[in-house]
Amino acid sequence: MSFDVAALRRQFPILGRPVNGNALHYLDNGASAQTPDAVLDAVRLYETTARANVLRGVHALAEAATEAYEGARADVARFLGGVPAEEVIFTGGCTAAINLVAQSYGSLLKPGDEIVLSVLEHHSNIVPWYQLAQRIGVKLRPLPVTDEGRIDVAALPQVVNARTRLISVAHVSNVTGAVVDVAAVVAAARGVGAKVMLDGAQRAPHGPVDLPALGVDFYVFAGHKAYGPNGIGVLWARRELLEAMPPFMGGGSMIGSVTFEAITWAPPPRRFEAGTPPIGPAVGLGAACRWMMGLDWTAIGSHEMGLTQRLMDGLAAVRSAWLIGPPGLQGRLPVVSFVLDDVHPHDVAQILDSFGVAVRAGHHCAQPLMERFDIAGTTRVCIAPYNDIGDIDALLAGVDEAVRRFA
Amino acid sequence: MSFDVAALRRQFPILGRPVNGNALHYLDNGASAQTPDAVLDAVRLYETTARANVLRGVHALAEAATEAYEGARADVARFLGGVPAEEVIFTGGCTAAINLVAQSYGSLLKPGDEIVLSVLEHHSNIVPWYQLAQRIGVKLRPLPVTDEGRIDVAALPQVVNARTRLISVAHVSNVTGAVVDVAAVVAAARGVGAKVMLDGAQRAPHGPVDLPALGVDFYVFAGHKAYGPNGIGVLWARRELLEAMPPFMGGGSMIGSVTFEAITWAPPPRRFEAGTPPIGPAVGLGAACRWMMGLDWTAIGSHEMGLTQRLMDGLAAVRSAWLIGPPGLQGRLPVVSFVLDDVHPHDVAQILDSFGVAVRAGHHCAQPLMERFDIAGTTRVCIAPYNDIGDIDALLAGVDEAVRRFA
């Protein structure tokens, strides 16, 4: 393997620190990825040399802060395939970005309009639409999930119709790792004049996204899952859409003028960035995007898929283990969920913790998907570029111990 | 002066760095304060030893992250006078906190209900209410401002009536530095059964706030103005209010259960913290609150007011300068706005920048107040504990130069 995982690991200070006396095997990357020195240093540099409020400060620090913030926007725009920077909006997180769309774009919808969501969506891509449905009477239409844990695009014709305004689905499932067939979704939407939003929370951590090629209308992702800081997320949307959308939150910097009688709105992206934005976190996310753009994702892809295969082979040898998700490596990313007969996921995760292995257990904020498979939860392994064979083997050893203990 | 400002300054790495070859005289603290080593180190420690997603992770890092995050909530609760930690909600910023109240508490209001705001409010405490007024037909009632730049509490009886549901005003004006007469506002509200919200953005940077003594219902402030990171703000509200309020944003961690048919909400504070919260920024804000609680605010108060007096004396000697705000030191904090005849605030600020002096110039997101005084903007000086006589004297020298150049 040409990819030097040991060198990459050295960029992540946390990976070198023992946890409770064990080496850390961090496989909970889908919940939050770890962050490299490049990001930590960029934020510290900002905080100690350029910290100020952005926009309209005429002093040197304010100019530097504005440059750092707008530079981060340009970095994100490049990471997303070279979209115009003005189409990139910084939010407090992926959830905040989806809420922005649900409230702002949603306010343009009418009772009886329909929104299609899949059954494998994260709660963050369900609850804001449910709130919109409660508020203005749009209808939510669930798109089913196959036995392999994929969004069933074959069912699109039954679910999408002339009343469909938006199809909002996960680019990659945070439970099964399945990559959605974007082309099929876009084709179905275009057929009825609907828009498409992709929740890229689990896709962005695996390298640059070519939005122009995908042909969608909205894209969102979270900083902290993409090696950046907490408190920052991204909404990308086509300019025409943003220009037609009313603001979400109100405050400083998003206005044209303010009197007690009338207020006018600034153009995008400022219209959607009320108040002081998360400048430091945005600077960190910009650094994370630059860091990701500097990696060889072909090599990392094979590295990640090699580890995924090793994991799936290992689990196949455990009699009581079964996968929730695609059985192979096609059309997926390295997010793997499994269930052990007779051992609850929390107990699996707790025993893994005693081996220094960090995974997530539970419903993963995807209760409708848990119902679809009639399970309470899964144990989930999410592989990042810095994971190595040692991480997978430690996990498999822990699974053996869990089975042994509860057998 | 018993207070050792030089020692304090050494805790702020940015203050020791020259800007464009000048020593930095940072007096733009009202826009964003600088951040001490204690905060930078706390965030770095979190990122390199405890970074994970919070809530329900069973592995060691997730436990550590949850402890750090909930510990920060407890720190903020102590900073706010020992309120219950469950009444403290972390948001993306002060603006986001006000929007939360306007959308959530606001959704409980009826057409014809009235909200009282003062004419000196920051746009962040006007626009969300304007949006609410547009949406559901509540009425906004402006509370006038005196010639000294204070909220005119004597006018409360003319503005507050049986239809008033909320009085929302700045604890301290971000333009004039005037501290509002909270007792008068609370008394007027109680007389008609209205709630009181204080926008503490400009108050929190000047030390712990005794909320139980103030007797208000909602309090908000921003992390970055209180020596913490960007991307974090605080809403405090009484438990009964929070329990009666519907969620604002929807997403992970704020739900009871989710199906496509029905969703139930978690209790506060989680109900209002959808998605992954700004964990790192919250940890930084917790550290900032602990740092502030460790300072001697009596000594700092005299230090800040000594500098304010020196500034006002210096400006009094400039023939073309006049103040927008209280002329003395009573009932104010060290936020000082001034105008020079014949020199536009931006030109003042630009010339000050060439002396290494950072101030803010413009309308300060307070356009109704600018109209009240019929000015386009002011030059604003905001003093923090780490400012010293050198900062004030550099500012005054710059003002002299501005006057000379444009005279």
Place this chain on the structure above:
Amino acid sequence: MSDALYHDRIVALAKSRAGAGKLEAPTASARRDNPLCGDRVTMDVRLDDQDRIVELAHQVRGCALCQASAVALAARATGLPKAEIGTLRAEIDAVLDGTAAGEGDFAAFAPVRPYRSRHDCVTLPFEALQDALKPR
């Protein structure tokens, strides 16, 4: 170490499933969910006319700690006056706080103390039972 947490008595309690099931004609019943992890406990109780718990059955969709806790609670609660359930709750809280050793099988939960995210797993059956016994 999970060896300490999942010691033999806890595993044995969880596996025993003692008291698991449904009652034919419960006097009261309550279901409690933990929305954070999706765990769910249903408690059925039958009271006699002196408000004494004469029978109790639990259905647990949860982890070993939750299973074990339901079993231990059922054993201790059966035969007690309804009013004394608060005392059992206080006892398990004290065990988790480290301020009491706990009687009988409640002592088995002492190793959970440092695992704060797992405390709710242990208390969920108690909450369900307390809900079931609430006056309505």
Place this chain on the structure above:
Amino acid sequence: MSDALYHDRIVALAKSRAGAGKLEAPTASARRDNPLCGDRVTMDVRLDDQDRIVELAHQVRGCALCQASAVALAARATGLPKAEIGTLRAEIDAVLDGTAAGEGDFAAFAPVRPYRSRHDCVTLPFEALQDALKPR
């Protein structure tokens, strides 16, 4: 250094207020605000029947750069065909970018180049004039 920015010619232009005021009977007029700083420029123009700018007046509530820019623009624009205002705009943008020296008083704005937050101060009068000349 602000010495470089506020050099004598800029200050002189700003103070001259040449062309400041209102027109009695403008052919067109437009106001432009900069919402970020509250600056405001109103431009009145009178065109002859060949769409040539015969008279121009500006009211500026803004900084010295904005004042100076309005004065310089008014001097250059008066007498020009309406269609050539775009060329003036391109010229000032090039001065601010550092890609051209600028003719006459436009050259005075070259020192603004490194102060990116001030570019809008210079271009606001141009935007107001372009607005005023837009077909409607």
